[in-house]
Amino acid sequence: MRTLLEKSVPLLAWAGFTVLAGALAAILGYIVMRSWAVLHLSLLFGDVAPIDAIFLRHPVFDGLFPAVAGTFLLVLIAVLLAVPVGMAAGIYLAEYAGYRMKSCLSLLFDILAGLPSVVVGLAGFSLTILLHKVFPGKIGPCLLLSALALCFLILPYLIRTTQTALESVPLSLRQTAPALGATKLQNICKVLLPSKLTDILGGIILAVGRAAEDTAVIMLTGVVASAGIPRSLFEQFEALPFYIYYISSQYTNAEELQTGFGAAMLLLVLCGILFLLAFFTQQTLSRHFRR
Amino acid sequence: MNRQDKIIIDKLSFRYRNRPILEDISLCWREKQIIAVTGPSGTGKSTFLSLFNRLWEETGDGRLTGSIQLNLGGGLVDIYQRQMPLATLRRSVGMVFQAPNPLPMSIYKNITFPLMLAGRKNGEEMTELVERVLTQVHLFAEVKDRLKSDARNLSGGQQQRLCLARALVLEPKILLLDEPTSSLDQEACRKLEELIVELKDQCTILLVSHYQDQVQRTADLVYELADKRLRRVG
Numbered sequence: 001m002r003t004l005l006e007k008s009v010p011l012l013a014w015a016g017f018t019v020l021a022g023a024l025a026a027i028l029g030y031i032v033m034r035s036w037a038v039l040h041l042s043l044l045f046g047d048v049a050p051i052d053a054i055f056l057r058h059p060v061f062d063g064l065f066p067a068v069a070g071t072f073l074l075v076l077i078a079v080l081l082a083v084p085v086g087m088a089a090g091i092y093l094a095e096y097a098g099y100r101m102k103s104c105l106s107l108l109f110d111i112l113a114g115l116p117s118v119v120v121g122l123a124g125f126s127l128t129i130l131l132h133k134v135f136p137g138k139i140g141p142c143l144l145l146s147a148l149a150l151c152f153l154i155l156p157y158l159i160r161t162t163q164t165a166l167e168s169v170p171l172s173l174r175q176t177a178p179a180l181g182a183t184k185l186q187n188i189c190k191v192l193l194p195s196k197l198t199d200i201l202g203g204i205i206l207a208v209g210r211a212a213e214d215t216a217v218i219m220l221t222g223v224v225a226s227a228g229i230p231r232s233l234f235e236q237f238e239a240l241p242f243y244i245y246y247i248s249s250q251y252t253n254a255e256e257l258q259t260g261f262g263a264a265m266l267l268l269v270l271c272g273i274l275f276l277l278a279f280f281t282q283q284t285l286s287r288h289f290r291r
Numbered sequence: 292m293n294r295q296d297k298i299i300i301d302k303l304s305f306r307y308r309n310r311p312i313l314e315d316i317s318l319c320w321r322e323k324q325i326i327a328v329t330g331p332s333g334t335g336k337s338t339f340l341s342l343f344n345r346l347w348e349e350t351g352d353g354r355l356t357g358s359i360q361l362n363l364g365g366g367l368v369d370i371y372q373r374q375m376p377l378a379t380l381r382r383s384v385g386m387v388f389q390a391p392n393p394l395p396m397s398i399y400k401n402i403t404f405p406l407m408l409a410g411r412k413n414g415e416e417m418t419e420l421v422e423r424v425l426t427q428v429h430l431f432a433e434v435k436d437r438l439k440s441d442a443r444n445l446s447g448g449q450q451q452r453l454c455l456a457r458a459l460v461l462e463p464k465i466l467l468l469d470e471p472t473s474s475l476d477q478e479a480c481r482k483l484e485e486l487i488v489e490l491k492d493q494c495t496i497l498l499v500s501h502y503q504d505q506v507q508r509t510a511d512l513v514y515e516l517a518d519k520r521l522r523r524v525g
Contacts, residue, residue, distance in 0.1 A: 172390055178381065181409060191395075
């Protein structure tokens with residue numbers, strides 16, 4: 001009986017992995033298949049020459065370049081806002097907070113992590129209305145407010161990842177630097193964080209993915225179907241997830257739907273580029289600390 | 292009090308999480324000696340050692356009464372007085388742990404790390420210092436061609452000698468060794484024991500070990516920690 005159980009566990013694990021890998025391959029394969037016909041430069045730039053579009057010499061009206069640029073900027077700003085705050089909060093919880101404070105804040109962040117994105121979007125929307133009332137004509141739905149709302153959405157991931165990573169440092173390593181005369185801050189910055197860089201970067205990669213795919217939050221705070229590339233943080237913008245949602249619910253013919261699949265493909269490629277960026281940052285930092 | 296007194300413990304008691312570990316210990320040790328503390332597992336030998344560099348404070352929840360005075364070069368000082376800077380104390384009282392604990396960085400950086408913490412700038416002088424301490428622990432010949440490689444790739448014995456070199460680079464007045472050979476094979480263990488005896492001329496050594504033969508080979512004074520008290524046995 002025991003032998004049977006021992007043998008069945010790896011089999012079940014393999015079965016689970018195969019189902020998951022198969023599902024992923026099927027989804028990716030389907031998107032590639034449906035988008036293949038539209039995957040050329042005109043999907044991105046329309047009739048405009050790529051160089052002119054990239055250097056903002058000519059606006060792109062019938063291509064997805066503004067949506068790609070909008071998504072990239074949105075994710076970048078949201079992550080840049082969330083990473084320092086999330087890491088600082090994670091460090092506080094792991095290294096400085098007392099037992100009661102830690103329990104209280106952990107519960108709070110868990111609730112925040114469980115909030116549906118549409119609720120975060122509504123909070124962002126309320127903030128937008130408030131700011132619009134306080135600064136009439138100056139602030140409305142815009143890139144910055146969308147990035148701020150997204151920042152709130154991804155903060156719990158970053159906080160939890162940093163906290164868990166730091167708490168998992170073994171006591172022997174944790175005590176090494178203090179025994180050599182390091183202060184608490186020196187220990188955190190020079191030993192604990194570098195030793196858990198891979199784990200923390202893993203959290204950042206997850207946050208990038210979460211920020212890139214969310215639609216509900218940006219729909220309520222700044223994204224529109226046609227805005228061009230934003231010239232400032234206070235302008236409205238286009239984004240790929242919103243375009244996919246918009247086109248899949250409003251399409252009038254098969255070509256339009258195919259463009260939606262093309263946008264999905266572009267979103268996957270964009271996420272891949274951002275993941276690779278995070279991966280190379282982690283590799284470079286790891287090499288720097290180990291040398 | 293004698294001019295050569297290095298460590299004076301006066302009515303020292305220590306409780307950890309309300310559990311008494313040490314009670315009313317008073318002792319006086321001279322400099323350049325190897326003082327070994329033995330005893331059964333779980334009696335608080337490692338905790339006793341951590342009182343000398345106040346490392347127990349990192350994990351908190353302890354309560355100490357009495358005093359420990361150390362001569363760190365400028366006469367005896369009570370290390371638990373408020374004015375005592377923790378970093379200064381820990382740079383003067385080196386420690387090597389039970390299991391090798393190289394930092395996740397290169398061999399070279401592991402040695403220079405405490406110097407950087409002390410505010411020393413990287414330069415030729417530091418490179419010479421690295422070579423000197425690695426030679427002292429008989430490790431330089433083995434690692435001279437890969438000083439920039441990850442210290443965690445060294446063998447267990449090499450890692451422990453690296454940790455000893457790292458503790459020695461600050462020229463500590465007192466060296467705390469917490470069962471430093473417990474995770475090493477016989478050959479590495481023998482090398483480290485020889486090193487400990489060599490180091491006696493340089494600093495006072497407090498050695499926690501549960502190997503009786505090792506204690507007999509290396510120590511000048513032997514104490515047993517049992518029933519919360521230290522009793523001299525050799």
